[in-house]
Amino acid sequence: MSDIAKRFPENPLLKPSSLKASRADLRVACLLNPGVFRFQNKTWLIVRVAERPEQSEIAVSFPVISHTGETEIMNIPLKDADLIASDARVIRYKGVDFLTTLSHLQLFCSDDGRNFYEPEGYAKLAGKGRHETFGIEDCRVTQMGDTYWLTYTAVSENGVAVGMRSTKDWKSFQMHGIIIPPHNKDCAIFEEKINGYYYAFHRPSTMDNQNNIWLARSPDLMHWGDHKCILKTRDNAWENARVGAGAAPIKTEKGWLEIYHAANREHRYHLGAVLLDLDDPSKIIARTEEPIMEPKESYELAGFFGHVVFTNGHLVDGDRITFYYGAADELVCGAEFSMAEVFEALGV
Amino acid sequence: MSDIAKRFPENPLLKPSSLKASRADLRVACLLNPGVFRFQNKTWLIVRVAERPEQSEIAVSFPVISHTGETEIMNIPLKDADLIASDARVIRYKGVDFLTTLSHLQLFCSDDGRNFYEPEGYAKLAGKGRHETFGIEDCRVTQMGDTYWLTYTAVSENGVAVGMRSTKDWKSFQMHGIIIPPHNKDCAIFEEKINGYYYAFHRPSTMDNQNNIWLARSPDLMHWGDHKCILKTRDNAWENARVGAGAAPIKTEKGWLEIYHAANREHRYHLGAVLLDLDDPSKIIARTEEPIMEPKESYELAGFFGHVVFTNGHLVDGDRITFYYGAADELVCGAEFSMAEVFEALGV
Secondary structure, eight states, rough: OOOOEEEOOOOOOOOGGGGEEEEEEESEEEEEEEEEEEEEEEEEEEEEEEOOOOOOEEEEEEEOOTTTTTTEEEEEEOHHHOOOOOOEEEEEEEEEEEEEEEEEEEEEEEEESSOOOOOOOOOOOOSSTTTTTTTTEEEEEEEEEEEEEEEEEEETTTTTEEEEEEEEESSSSSEEEEEEESSSEEEEOOSBBTTTTTEEEEEOOTTTBBBBBEEEEEESSSSBEEEEEEEEEOOOSSSEEEEEEESSSSSEEEEEOOOEHHHOOTOOEEEEEEEEEETTTTTTEOOOOOOOOOOOSHHHHHHHHOOOOOEEEEEEEETTEEEEEEETTTOOOOOOOEHHHHHHHEEE | OOOEEOTTTOSSSSSSGOOOOOOOHHHHHHHEEEEEEEEETTEEEEEEEEOOOOSSSEEEEEEEEHHHHHHEEEEEEETTTTEESSSSEEEEHHHTTEEEEEEEEEEEEEESSSSSSTTTTTOOOOOOTTOOOOOOEEEEEEEETTEEEEEEEEEEEEEEEEEEEESSSSSSSEEEEEEEEEEEEEEEEOOSBBBBBBEEEEEETTTTTOOEEEEOOOOOOSSSSEEEEEEOOOSSSSSSEEEEESSSOOTTTEEEEEEEEOOOTOOOOEEEEEESSOOOOTTTEEESSOOOOOOOOOHHHSSTTOOOEEEEEEEETTEEEEEEEEETTEEEEEEEEEHHHHHHHHHH
């Protein structure tokens, strides 16, 4: 048994019924994939909230954000020959990919890291502008000084790309546009410079369906270059289709420790770990041969999209990595890794 | 008739038999898609040379560059069920896209812009490192001061991306790595800064086969951000599948003038023009409704990949835009536009 995650007995921590929909004609379908940060001595989650209208028997209905910023409902008859709706997450219609749900980001906070509530006075973050008309998703939070850098998946009819915003108070945000062009997601910025440059992981998807982790560097967090493919899928049962970074890597004495997700061709998502050289994070020191977490609890196996554990946020306290994760693309859960046990799995 | 290009009577200017293959066991299959620049009072082309081995009746054979820098020949039996070889340019084998030819870049120069020869003492530019193992292609040249910036398509098992090198003397080159990650090509850098930033066009290809022109900005040419989708395919007969920038845009009093290529779903390639705001090149002032050039000469209609005119290099002298182009993905040709006629086609 390679799963070394200690799940919270309180799981799930958040579920769709934990939150009212943003509009009367929408339902919260999923709460998932939270970014995690500390702010005002509390643990905060920035949760992806995926909404959609009640579905009828004759049409697929999904929301999009118009160019004027309004949420509009699109309806496509199920009998329309141009509709491909075999994936719960994506609709292909007349050659364009639409999402079945529209996601925004919502803050939750907690004193103990287990019981989360909606803080007053903090608005939701919604897609804005023509590169976010299908929503924003899966936010990573990188803190440097008193500034938080949010990297998230920006989805629109122009493709899936990486957007960035920054904030100091979680009430006002500066938008920095698309920092990595399509098709790209899973961008996590390192929390300190290395040899004068900022670094980030990201995950392009190519035409021939390669989904590997790349590393990029930046002088200013806004502009990125020197892109390198550093971690590829492997032809084994748990990571043969897609790999993508989780949150910002953890700086340890042994190297940069990154918890990543890996999906196989059956769309089953696992977590793995990789250790990168402190001075040159394009160099891999060690990588787990087996997943360190795999879907096994009932709330991970069945849901909006079953057999998924996906993390993009954690807090570190000594040996303990407390991480939050999306389960079955529907629920927010929590668990812990012992760093010593992760190193053991890495063989270092 | 919307084709306003005045083709050179000397066409084709360069063809595969103009050049000896780089190795005895390879054949030059195509000379195409030249970048263009002035250097030492001559007109220079940096031509893509696509080579492959003699093909047998039992296997597809193609060259790749190994990690040690050697060119190796790969052979895949035609009867292998995992082989998909329906496109002259690309082989899909076991889920990975390979190229049927391996491209490098070769310099040619000319006193009159029509008769080109191989200059002595200038080596070919070949793919280098693990992001260029399937070769380098379609180089754009942007001159600023005495430095030439080369942006080209870098192809490898890691995907299709934009690589950059720079030079002052065309003998020694500095490599700048991958500046835009996969899937991306057709990157052309503007020849001056706008409001303190460098700008470039590039062309991502998304999972749902969107192929639109994006604009990015940079403080230093190495790192790029604020990516915006600015010019999309349109549902008409000549540009409904792919659009991509040509060379660096031409600064005119009316705006930045860009000659771009457009392919339709039948893989027929045309040229169009777009005029962008001088102060904010993400704003489109005008775009040609009809192509300003389309394949019609015999050397454009039939060849390695027929029905293609593709330009990524030009020189400007007053009203005259002298441009060089790849014809049928096999030959290098030349032609001229009158700028006044291009503006007329743009309706400005």
